[in-house]
Amino acid sequence: MGARPDRDAWAALEREVIACRLCPRLVAYREEVARRKRLLYRDWEYWGRPVPGFGDPRARLWVVGLAPAAHGANRTGRIFTGDASGDWLFRALHRAGFANQPTSERPGDGLRLRDCYVSAPVRCAPPGNRPLPEEFANCRPYLERELRLLRRLEVVVTLGRVSTEVMLRLFRDLGHPVPRHVEFRHGEAHELGPGLPRLVTSYHPSRQNTQTGKLSEAMFDQVFALARELLSVETEPAAGGAVPGEAV
Secondary structure, eight states, X not given: OOHHHHHHHHHHHHHHHHHOOOOHXXXXXXHHHHHHOOGGGTTSOOOOSOOOOEEOTTOSEEEEOSOOOTTTHHHHSSTTXXXXXXXXHHHHHHHTTSBSSSOOOSTTSSOOBSSEEEEOSOOSOOGGGOOOHHHHHHHHHHHHHHHHHOTTOOEEEEESHHXXXXXXXXXXXXXXXXXXXXXXXXXXXXXXXXXSOEEEEEOOOOHHHHTTTSSOHHHHXXXXXXXXXXXXXXXXXXXXXXXXXXXX
């Protein structure tokens, strides 16, 4: 009896995210990128709208990035899809057993996440990949609703220092006594308090980190191996229901 309301709530959230025009700077930028395109993708019809989350609505693992890439998710319409960061992320999720395939090219390519949901604090591609404080604030209700809908959540993996700070602030603002100081270190697990998911912090798989060697694939694999270890034992991943991030 409880599954239908959750599916309706996920579908409503996705519709609201896609229709959002709260941030004039982001609206102008995402649409300008979609008009101009990149020469490599000149035959694409860019998405050019806010990007909803994607994955298993009954996930115990939530991966939180930063924002869609201008020629990645802003082009394809699916978070972390169509850019190098997404290539790294979905390969790692596949190796850890959270994805059925290692590639993510476009919606409808067969990718399914198992026991994992992926989203970001900002839903539109920002200029210079740097959202402004008011843009984080405008997107905050979407992040909070995802948190409430992920009823089986046990572990949150944050990709980068900024997403870590955003999630800690979200928990504090919701009244949870999260420790005032949580040191950001790659591959570390943090206890946030009774009733809260455990937090695993990771470097973001951006080109700045991967091409300089700050983040290796082995280091990234360790993050999701740790997340897997922290999840309570379950023989079969959750299945069934609509998948957020796909067409509704």
